[in-house]
Amino acid sequence: MPDIGQKIKEAAGAVDNLTKFKKFSKLKASYIEYDKFADSSLREGYFCYNCTYWINTTGGKCMLVQDDGPDVMGKVSNVIAPHGCCSGYEPNYDKLHDTRTPDQGLSVDSEKNKEKITATDVT
Numbered sequence: 618m619p620d621i622g623q624k625i626k627e628a629a630g631a632v633d634n635l636t637k638f639k640k641f642s643k644l645k646a647s648y649i650e651y652d653k654f655a656d657s658s659l660r661e662g663y664f665c666y667n668c669t670y671w672i673n674t675t676g677g678k679c680m681l682v683q684d685d686g687p688d689v690m691g692k693v694s695n696v697i698a699p700h701g702c703c704s705g706y707e708p709n710y711d712k713l714h715d716t717r718t719p720d721q722g723l724s725v726d727s728e729k730n731k732e733k734i735t736a737t738d739v740t
């Protein structure tokens with residue numbers, strides 16, 4: 618039978634670890650948000666919208682970056698905007714869509730693309 622004291626210590630340790638987790642500030646993450654991209658097709662580029670860490674359901678938040686504070690241009694929006702991006706960007710292949718023509722896609726090893734994607738692969 619597990620020792621109840623040990624169980625309490627484990628639970629307290631888990632809560633402590635959660636409270637120690639700190640998100641990066643927008644500045645530290647090199648987050649940037651340009652208004653001119655707000656009306657762009659967000660499915661076709663490097664935007665928070667296409668990032669695995671972006672959370673839409675709670676209204677523009679990120680699992681890694683704080684939503685308050687200024688971005689690298691000094692802009693304060695208090696959200697992680699779908700048209701923003703930072704140095705921690707990780708592509709979400711379920712959202713990104715490939716804009717190459719079918720011919721262009723034939724010569725490309727799409728599995729290799731998933732390892733390293735470049736600006737010429739996704740526009």
Ligand code: SF4
Pocket residue numbers: 646648664665666668669670671672678679680681682697701702703704705706707
């Ligand atoms: S690009 Fe950066 S700020 Fe945007 S969702 Fe991804 S990790 Fe968060």
